[in-house]
Amino acid sequence: MTLPDLLPELWYHILDHLTQRDLLALSLVSSSLSTICQPHLFRNVTLLLRNYSFPTLGKPGQSNGYALRKSQAAFTRAIARNPHLAHHVRSFQWTLELAKFSGEDYHLIPTFARPSRPTSPAPLGPSQCFTKLVNVRRVHIHIPWETVRCPNVEILFPAVTAVKISGQFSIDIARLILHTPRQLHELSLDHVFQDPVDVSTLFSVLSNSCPSLRKLSLRKEGNAVQGEPFNLEHDAQILRLWGKFVGSCKASLEHATFALTKSTHGCVVYLGEDMRSACFRDHVLPVLWEPGWDRLSTLRLEGIKLKKSWRERLYSASPLLKVELLPSRYTNDVWHQHSADDF
Numbered sequence: 311m312t313l314p315d316l317l318p319e320l321w322y323h324i325l326d327h328l329t330q331r332d333l334l335a336l337s338l339v340s341s342s343l344s345t346i347c348q349p350h351l352f353r354n355v356t357l358l359l360r361n362y363s364f365p366t367l368g369k370p371g372q373s374n375g376y377a378l379r380k381s382q383a384a385f386t387r388a389i390a391r392n393p394h395l396a397h398h399v400r401s402f403q404w405t406l407e408l409a410k411f412s413g414e415d416y417h418l419i420p421t422f423a424r425p426s427r428p429t430s431p432a433p434l435g436p437s438q439c440f441t442k443l444v445n446v447r448r449v450h451i452h453i454p455w456e457t458v459r460c461p462n463v464e465i466l467f468p469a470v471t472a473v474k475i476s477g478q479f480s481i482d483i484a485r486l487i488l489h490t491p492r493q494l495h496e497l498s499l500d501h502v503f504q505d506p507v508d509v510s511t512l513f514s515v516l517s518n519s520c521p522s523l524r525k526l527s528l529r530k531e532g533n534a535v536q537g538e539p540f541n542l543e544h545d546a547q548i549l550r551l552w553g554k555f556v557g558s559c560k561a562s563l564e565h566a567t568f569a570l571t572k573s574t575h576g577c578v579v580y581l582g583e584d585m586r587s588a589c590f591r592d593h594v595l596p597v598l599w600e601p602g603w604d605r606l607s608t609l610r611l612e613g614i615k616l617k618k619s620w621r622e623r624l625y626s627a628s629p630l631l632k633v634e635l636l637p638s639r640y641t642n643d644v645w646h647q648h649s650a651d652d653f
Contacts, residue, residue, distance in 0.1 A: 325350040352398035357382050358452060359405040378405065386434040389442060396442035402467070403450040406436060440466045448496075450474040451487065465489040474527075476500035481508050488512070491519035498527035501571075506547035513551050517558045526559060527567035528552050529612070545570075545586075549593035557597040564605050568594060569612035569636075587615040595620060603628040610634045 325333065325347065337347035359378050382404070389396050434442075446467045454477050466486045471493055475484055479502045488494070497520070499512075530548060556566065570586040590611075598609070606628045616635055625631055 321346055330354075348395060349398040352395050354401040355385065355399050356401075356403045357385060357405065358403040358450065359454075386436075386439045389439055390434050393442060396439075397445050399443050399446050401448040402443055402446045403452075404436075405452045405454065437463055437466075443467060445469055448472040449487065450476070450498075451479075453477040453479055453483070470494075472496035472525075474498035474500060475502050477502070481511050484512055485515065488516065491516050491523075492521055494520050494523050496525040497523060498529075498567075500527070500529045501531055506544065506551065509548050509551045513555045517555050520559055521562060523559045523562050525565040526556065526563060527569075528556075529567075529569040529571065531571055545589050546593060549589050553594040553597040556594065557600070560600075560602055562605065563603075565608040565610075566606065567610040567612070568614065569610075571613055586613055590614045591620065595624075599623045599627050601627055603631070606631055608632050608634070610636065612636045 328336065328350070330351070333347050333351050337344040337351060357378060441463055444467075447469060449467050449470050449472070452475075463486065466489075468489075470487065472495055473487055474496075475487060475498070477500075484502065488497075497516075530545075552568070556563065568590065570590065598606075607630045609624065609628075609631055611634070614635070616633065621633055624633060
């Protein structure tokens with residue numbers, strides 16, 4: 311008996327224990343093994359830029375963004391060549407950092423990339439690629455710049471149950487991903503909106519519409535408005551909306567993370583820890599102090615102080631609660647604003 315002759319059930323257990331590198335190596339052994347490995351190779355797609363390194367002038371290949379865009383182009387080219395591969399993807403993480411436009415869509419080829427061979431299919435634009443990912447359950451999309459246009463589609467990722475969006479999102483793109491709140495089990499909004507109007511618009515869609523939400527993470531920068539670092543009313547408006555939304559998820563929520571990170575401009579810290587804690591105490595804690603949080607077991611707070619008396623009131627409202635207090639992290643660049651800790 312040769313390896314490809316093993317029962318599919320045996321292959322399923324074997325491949326589950328292999329790394330992505332091992333899967334790739336095994337898939338190159340033969341065409342039959344390539345077919346067997348494909349569902350596992352494409353199950354988890356992570357093409358996410360966590361920390362951007364700027365290239366040296368005249369040497370764009372030194373930037374890790376260059377390698378990312380090459381990998382993204384290779385992935386979309388594979389989907390263009392074999393559309394059935396898109397159906398294997400269950401977890402999808404992607405950074406939209408695009409250098410070239412073509413018509414109404416983006417192409418994932420950097421301006422300094424070498425042209426493809428004539429026989430090689432062109433890489434798909436993101437909206438073309440995303441619409442083919444109909445079986446994705448977990449998705450993280452990061453948009454570092456505000457220039458990304460809303461694709462002309464009705465929804466993206468129709469089967470998604472866990473969503474993380476980070477960076478400079480427009481409300482229209484967020485709605486394409488958060489199209490069916492009732493099927494969400496996990497939601498993370500990581501420095502997505504700094505404008506209370508956008509936050510209000512999004513939460514008006516989500517509030518009282520997420521009956522299955524078990525895990526929630528909300529992060530924002532500690533600064534209020536650029537150029538107006540001490541406009542606390544701006545932060546207060548957003549935190550009031552946080553409190554209202556988390557209150558609507560009381561029946562199902564098991565894990566919650568709230569983070570008010572430091573933001574710097576030069577050497578100036580926009581909003582100190584005491585101010586952030588005061589905003590959180592006034593607008594979110596009163597909701598968590600209410601009775602009825604029977605399912606809430608974990609509360610993670612980043613960059614927020616919690617007095618002993620406040621913590622005791624939380625334990626009274628949530629008998630199973632475990633509170634984790636973490637230090638705030640500085641953010642001074644859109645490339646460093648998202649975290650994988652809760653996804």
